[in-house]
Amino acid sequence: MTTVAALVLFVGILAYCIFGGADFGAGFWDLTAGGPERGARPRAVIDHSIGPVWEANHVWLIFVFVVLWTGFPEAYQSIWVTMLVPLAFAALGIVLRGSSFAFRHALLTTRDRRAAGAVFASSSVLVPFFFGTVAGGIASGRVPAGGTVADVDAWVNPTSVLGGVLAVCATAFLAATYLVWDARRLADDEMVEYFRRRAFGAAIACGAVAVVGIFVLRADAEYLFDGLKSRGLPFVIISAACGLGSLWLLRRDDPRGARLAGVGAVASIVVGWGVAQWDYILPESLTVDQAAAPTSTLEVILLVTIIASVIVFPAIAWLFVMAQRGLLPEEGVTEPANGAATRRPA
Numbered sequence: 001m002t003t004v005a006a007l008v009l010f011v012g013i014l015a016y017c018i019f020g021g022a023d024f025g026a027g028f029w030d031l032t033a034g035g036p037e038r039g040a041r042p043r044a045v046i047d048h049s050i051g052p053v054w055e056a057n058h059v060w061l062i063f064v065f066v067v068l069w070t071g072f073p074e075a076y077q078s079i080w081v082t083m084l085v086p087l088a089f090a091a092l093g094i095v096l097r098g099s100s101f102a103f104r105h106a107l108l109t110t111r112d113r114r115a116a117g118a119v120f121a122s123s124s125v126l127v128p129f130f131f132g133t134v135a136g137g138i139a140s141g142r143v144p145a146g147g148t149v150a151d152v153d154a155w156v157n158p159t160s161v162l163g164g165v166l167a168v169c170a171t172a173f174l175a176a177t178y179l180v181w182d183a184r185r186l187a188d189d190e191m192v193e194y195f196r197r198r199a200f201g202a203a204i205a206c207g208a209v210a211v212v213g214i215f216v217l218r219a220d221a222e223y224l225f226d227g228l229k230s231r232g233l234p235f236v237i238i239s240a241a242c243g244l245g246s247l248w249l250l251r252r253d254d255p256r257g258a259r260l261a262g263v264g265a266v267a268s269i270v271v272g273w274g275v276a277q278w279d280y281i282l283p284e285s286l287t288v289d290q291a292a293a294p295t296s297t298l299e300v301i302l303l304v305t306i307i308a309s310v311i312v313f314p315a316i317a318w319l320f321v322m323a324q325r326g327l328l329p330e331e332g333v334t335e336p337a338n339g340a341a342t343r344r345p346a
Helices: 002-031 040-050 056-071 073-082 084-103 110-139 158-185 189-220 222-229 233-251 255-277 295-324
Strands: 280-282
Touching (some): 002 040, 002 158, 002 255, 056 295, 073 110, 084 110, 110 158, 158 255, 189 222, 189 233
């Protein structure tokens, strides 16, 4: 029962990394798109892509927090006590990001819209970075059972910085592969090439960070490094193969396949992390069995998850299907006759 509950928790983390990660990565490309005139077309594609679904992606984060809180309360307490600062920054970023994304389409003056857009884009980078620092602190064994109040070293260390940078690069890569597909759906060949180049750049950055990460983890997170060399190694190889496959498919002008391969690259490295860390939820301080709530609580969690899988998760899937088929109104964009997305005037 404990193992099943842990798998449910990890599936939620994986889903948030894939769907929320692509959402945050789109914000990264919004940040780097340039000035109002030069960046208008890329930002229009980004708005078209995430507009119908950006709020739904955080369902997975709520799901993860609820399962961790109820199913593994000691781990939840330990993480929040130790990682209060980066988690607070991430929560603030999520709030600012959501509100600014909505406001920048409703504000009347150009100056206010630009300010809201800047908050949205910068928050889209800061949130995955801080979540990455939290993951790095946990993976390197800096979160002890019971926690350490506001321990700066827990999230300001080599592995945490590596996790933050890798999270930003991975979300940017994932988003670029999605945006190539969305630009193709809009029949905007210039934007297809625009995001294709950025997917290649993000993939190179991910590869460089991963190579540096080998040395960082060997020196700073020995338990995780040993796990990635052994039981987690197949997933590391799969991740690299999917990443290279995604780039190959982009060169062959197959954006649908490239998007799926990009998802596989990010998902595999997250799974590799989980497998390498097992059976610790807080290496090397607290195992999954030690952190688990009573069996009766875990049974309720699994029951609720089953109900959600029948009611909530299909609804989210249908939302994404309708968004991909263009059956939903996009926030702040229209599709003119030539198929290229543009912003609606405020």
